[in-house]
Amino acid sequence: MSSDVPTVSETKANFLQAYKRPIPSIYNTVLQELIVQQHLTRYKRTHRYDAVFALGFVTVYDRLMEGYPSDEDKEAIFRAYIKALKEDPEQYRSDAQKLEEWARSQTANTLVDFSTKEGDVESILKDISERARSKESFSYSRFFAIGLFRLLELADATEPTTLEKLCAALNIDKRSVDRDLAVYRNLLTKLVQAKELLKEYVEREKKKAEERTGPQTANEAVANCLGEYLYLGL
Template sequence: MASLTSSLSFSALSQCSDRKVVVPSSRNLASNSDYFRIREGFLCHYVGFRASSSSSRMVVHCMSSTTETPTVAQTKLNFLKAYKRPIPSVYNTVLQELLVQHHLMKYKRRFRYDPVFALGFVTVYDQLMDGYPSNEDRDAIFQAYIKALNDDPEQYRIDSGKLEEWARAQNSSSLVEFSSKEGEVEGILKDISERASQGSFSYSRFFAVGLFRILELANATEPTILEKLCSALNINKKSVDRDLDVYRNLLSKLVQAKELLKEYVAREKKKREERTESKANEAITKCLGDYQYAGQ
């Protein structure tokens, strides 16, 4: 996401729609720096759960198989059980907060999974984990994260991939004219628009990021396109603008934190090399001394 990486930041909003939720981090954090903390939630709503059926055959649901709404603590515990290896604090702090907010989004009463939501989360996750030391571990963390929410990680990747492919084939005009066209993605967008007009759509920041990613892939850079797309989807553009600012702020802080981490790792590596060299010199000096003493 070239247009975002230059201003890489989910700093949290200070106010919440219904009430504030404070959740402690589930792992020990290595730093107290503001760069390594995102204390405020990026969505603070009281949540309920209701299983719902699809109103469109083209909308895929990833819903919990449990009959009772799990607690945030249960979701976090599920993640820790699924992925037991340590995660560097610069990633773990934000990842844990993201998991809490994802939990709150999913178990809102009106929430219904859709590919735009999936694309938004995948976009956020990939940005967050960019530069992670191991690609294999990054994928394993993704699997553990989604499964902790009782969802299907493969479905997230498949749906976001389909949406990305569709977006690349669009332009500024075709994006906002989805209601007059037929197709799988067009059907998904129509369903969202209909539910939003009826007040049965649960908007989230992942959805806002998903919309932005669609515009980015379609090269729809005109400022008015987002407004038109939001209007066609019956989504409040002010909410989208606000949440995209939150997203950029998060990415920006992550870049700074990762730079600090790189500097720390480089310093520690240099110290280890210096200590190793010093010990090697001491060993050589001792050996030479022993050799000279034996030859006397």
Template sequence: MTAITSLSFSAVNQSSSERNTFVSSLASRNLSFEGFRLRSVFSCHYVGVKASNSTSRTAIHCMSTSTDVPPTVSETKSNFLKAYRRPIPSIYNTVLQELIVQQHLMRYKKTYLYDPVFGLGLVTVYDQLMEGYPSDEDREAIFQAYIKALKEDPEQYRIDAKKLEEWARAQTHSSLVDFSSKEGEIEGILKGIAERAGSGNFSYSRFFAVGLFRLLELSNASEPTVLEKLCSALNINKRSVDRDLDVYRGLLSKLVQAKELLKEYVDREKKKQEERAESQKANEIVAKCLGDPQVVGQ
């Protein structure tokens, strides 16, 4: 179990006893993010994309042109720290470190295959985990460093996620499921996934499950039967998707609880700082008055 064990907000000063009390309260809530395990099913060097021969089916392939030994987990984490040198509040850093380790294990397996639904899932997970981060600019800089540490293109992730989101918003529950009878870029991507999954050449992951969930969410297709039909059309095991989405929802719920505790803590410490500043200012005014003869004479 990975528990929140420290906080690193430079703007907040607190005594060791106060810090220990708060840390203990977080740890006692059993805020474990390790349950969101990403299956180690993908990996290779991401060097580009290739369209399939069919004009209606587009698949993105990740191909390796090098026999170099893949980097270790510690090297990937080191690349991330070199790319983003600013401190990250530990409530976010704990989750990021867990995710980067698990994605590294996927990324550097020989069967790694990137697809836009997977990309959408990763972007969705990242954006929801980092929601409420103190700086929007830093949040995006962290994303850039995260993906580049895995030797992939963060812009590709963002572009693919945006395309799928725009497409899903224009769908209904029936058109979403009936992608195989239509032509288009996204339809081609989904057809390619269905074809690979049907032939046993598709590596499923939890990010892919989250990507599917996001498509359903944006198309307002929340009925359980729609997910079942979509999984069937894609030749994906729905029981695996259900299980992974339950883990994902649990992760978000725990993160919300942790953020609420953190917000209460930060607000309390800011209030204490303001009270101390006001008290110090009053003491300085009194000291100045007592030390100034003209003020005393008045």
């Protein structure tokens, strides 16, 4: 790694410097893992930013942060995270939105036939296909796989054969995509379970507090307990 490429520690420090408020542990643990993965991808010699990668990250981030206590903080964390990687959060959001809007207007057939059509998104996909074929300026990643799946999801074209055709058209190894999508689904399952446990914890503590002190004081007690649970990882 050349001297002008930051270390993982420097990227993580940039993130913490840009967003100084505490992040609940249920979210922060995953965020820290993601930023390490993304740093390693971001600074690979063959990596080049593309809109499918952006869509994949935005999809992961938004699903991870569902239910976050503050929408304003959620967006501030997003901006701090992307800027820590020396990239543009507005570009991530706008590119992801462009691909989402395009995918909603596609079918399974039109999605995989992008090479025969003209348009902004079609040009993006053609460029990815050419770079992936040459392997000189393309670096496959888990975020890219999730971006592909999101395109299929929005086009209501999630049949395995459609994914296979799209991977072939993009010169991407479907086995890698299948593996990474399995990891992604497992992550989502764990997040749902963790958030359910948190919900049960809050309800249980509120009931206990109401029995002791009444509804109003109970709400305050639960807020305190919830803060400890979220921020300290209890």
